[in-house]
Amino acid sequence: MTAQSAVSPKDKQPNVIIFDTTLRDGEQSPGATMTHDEKLEIASLLDEMGVDVIEAGFPIASEGDFAAVAEISKRAKNSTICGLARANFKDIDRCWEAVKYAPSPRIHTFIGTSPLHRAIPNLTMDEMAIRIHDTVTHARNLCDNVQWSAMDATRTEHDYLCRVVEIAIKAGATTINIPDTVGYTAPRESADLIAMLLARVPGADTVVFATHCHNDLGMATANALAAVDAGARQIECTINGLGERAGNTALEEVVMAMKVRNDIMPYQTRIDTTKIMNLSRRVASVSGFAVQFNKAIVGKNAFLHESGIHQDGVLKNVETFEIMRPEDIGLHQKNIAMGKHSGRAALRAKLKELGYELADNQLNDVFVRFKALADRKKEVYDEDLIALVADEATMEEHSHIQVKRLRVICGTEGPREADLTLLIGGVEKSTEATGDGPVDAAFNAVDMLFDHQARLEVYQVHAVTEGTDAQATVSVRLTEDGRIATGQSADTDTVVASVKAYVNALNKLIVRRQKSAPDSDVKSVSYKDR
Numbered sequence: 363m364t365a366q367s368a369v370s371p372k373d374k375q376p377n378v379i380i381f382d383t384t385l386r387d388g389e390q391s392p393g394a395t396m397t398h399d400e401k402l403e404i405a406s407l408l409d410e411m412g413v414d415v416i417e418a419g420f421p422i423a424s425e426g427d428f429a430a431v432a433e434i435s436k437r438a439k440n441s442t443i444c445g446l447a448r449a450n451f452k453d454i455d456r457c458w459e460a461v462k463y464a465p466s467p468r469i470h471t472f473i474g475t476s477p478l479h480r481a482i483p484n485l486t487m488d489e490m491a492i493r494i495h496d497t498v499t500h501a502r503n504l505c506d507n508v509q510w511s512a513m514d515a516t517r518t519e520h521d522y523l524c525r526v527v528e529i530a531i532k533a534g535a536t537t538i539n540i541p542d543t544v545g546y547t548a549p550r551e552s553a554d555l556i557a558m559l560l561a562r563v564p565g566a567d568t569v570v571f572a573t574h575c576h577n578d579l580g581m582a583t584a585n586a587l588a589a590v591d592a593g594a595r596q597i598e599c600t601i602n603g604l605g606e607r608a609g610n611t612a613l614e615e616v617v618m619a620m621k622v623r624n625d626i627m628p629y630q631t632r633i634d635t636t637k638i639m640n641l642s643r644r645v646a647s648v649s650g651f652a653v654q655f656n657k658a659i660v661g662k663n664a665f666l667h668e669s670g671i672h673q674d675g676v677l678k679n680v681e682t683f684e685i686m687r688p689e690d691i692g693l694h695q696k697n698i699a700m701g702k703h704s705g706r707a708a709l710r711a712k713l714k715e716l717g718y719e720l721a722d723n724q725l726n727d728v729f730v731r732f733k734a735l736a737d738r739k740k741e742v743y744d745e746d747l748i749a750l751v752a753d754e755a756t757m758e759e760h761s762h763i764q765v766k767r768l769r770v771i772c773g774t775e776g777p778r779e780a781d782l783t784l785l786i787g788g789v790e791k792s793t794e795a796t797g798d799g800p801v802d803a804a805f806n807a808v809d810m811l812f813d814h815q816a817r818l819e820v821y822q823v824h825a826v827t828e829g830t831d832a833q834a835t836v837s838v839r840l841t842e843d844g845r846i847a848t849g850q851s852a853d854t855d856t857v858v859a860s861v862k863a864y865v866n867a868l869n870k871l872i873v874r875r876q877k878s879a880p881d882s883d884v885k886s887v888s889y890k891d892r
């Protein structure tokens with residue numbers, strides 16, 4: 363009997379709950395902060411994709427986080443909406459205030475249970491056990507759906523972990539999460555831990571066990587899947603593996619692993635995998651964290667075959683070197699999508715095929731920019747259109763600063779000069795500046811026109827397609843007084859894309875300055891504080 367024929371029918375396979383925390387743990391990546399509208403957009407794409415639970419944020423962390431979680435809750439269609447809360451009544455109440463609008467709300471409360479984490483609030487084992495009982499009971503009195511996490515569970519003494527998990531279950535938790543907070547565990551240990559809890563904790567069979575893995579040793583996906591094999595039925599993950607330090611388990615990896623190797627991992631999810639690629643691109647764009655080229659599933663090279671032997675094999679029989687089809691994740695063959703004679707209807711249809719449904723006014727704007735691009739560029743590929751739409755989304759109509767005109771002089775003879783006109787609060791302002799190169803000169807010109815103290819932390823350029831006429835996408839990260847803002851833009855002119863990305867980040871900083879009072883800033887209420 364082959365492994366294939368031993369697989370249980372799909373409708374008999376256990377379901378694994380996909381809990382996406384891109385908007386909470388993912389957003390905790392330094393610099394990955396998203397705007398309110400970006401969070402709403404990502405949440406709605408996650409909901410459409412079939413994510414069971416969306417962890418939408420950490421409501422007490424800032425007014426901005428609260429507003430985003432509340433709005434996502436109001437708009438949720440199918441997904442359960444969850445908010446994070448530390449182990450105190452104030453956090454839990456605030457969390458409930460934000461998630462209560464969701465058709466299916468969840469409160470997620472946590473505390474660090476390992477010796478290192480117990481030492482921070484200076485609680486004895488008994489005091490912490492009482493805190494867990496009281497906070498989970500409080501959460502359960504507000505909401506039927508309560509998740510409790512033992513932060514740093516993988517470095518917690520087994521006896522104590524069993525004790526506190528039992529207390530959380532008795533107090534009413536419906537999901538018990540066992541995080542590998544610092545990405546320390548390995549697959550066999552991850553499985554053994556879940557098996558141990560299921561075997562030893564009274565009432566373990568009445569709750570769902572979740573696995574939440576960080577990728578510090580590059581084992582997050584393997585650890586999550588091993589935990590599922592041992593009986594965990596919820597995987598916590600993020601799009602593109604975004605998250606603190608080396609990130610979290612990547613949603614696309616665990617979902618595709620269970621689909622492609624269903625013969626040895628016979629589990630089902632509700633995820634529509636054809637939506638993966640679009641979500642990956644949107645998250646990369648709004649977070650400013652480009653996906654590495656060789657990233658599993660969603661990397662630019664994941665389906666490219668460079669060597670002659672591979673190309674020959676794939677042409678003769680695609681299965682020689684491909685274990686899944688690009689279409690399975692919503693990746694369509696690279697083709698010359700559109701030309702300068704294509705009309706609005708063709709553009710709408712093409713964008714729909716790529717996963718974008720734009721309102722009429724948005725389509726009109728993209729159409730104008732598409733025509734301009736088609737005039738400048740020989741061939742307009744799918745990737746060009748995706749970059750155009752992403753760029754359109756970052757150019758908020760009422761942005762405080764807008765780029766009106768830019769000319770640069772560069773080459774082997776200095777000085778490199780930029781002549782720039784910005785619209786600042788509706789007023790046109792122009793200046794000339796010099797710099798070490800055209801981008802430096804243009805950024806100096808921006809700084810002369812708009813006074814600010816922000817520091818440029820990251821400046822990255824990527825070519826969207828091949829060829830010297832390719833569009834460049836530029837990501838910029840700025841920091842100012844603990845606030846972080848990323849900006850993106852795309853253009854066939856790298857200097858123009860750079861200035862627009864810089865201005866985009868400055869606009870986000872301006873919004874952030876207005877929104878965040880110093881004592882409610884995310885930075886001052888990290889989930890690790892208590």
Ligand code: KIV
Pocket residue numbers: 387472511512513514539541542543544574576889
């Ligand atoms: O990594 C972690 O332990 C967390 C908890 C808050 C669940 O993100």
Ligand code: ZN
Pocket residue numbers: 387541543574576
């Ligand atoms: Zn985490």
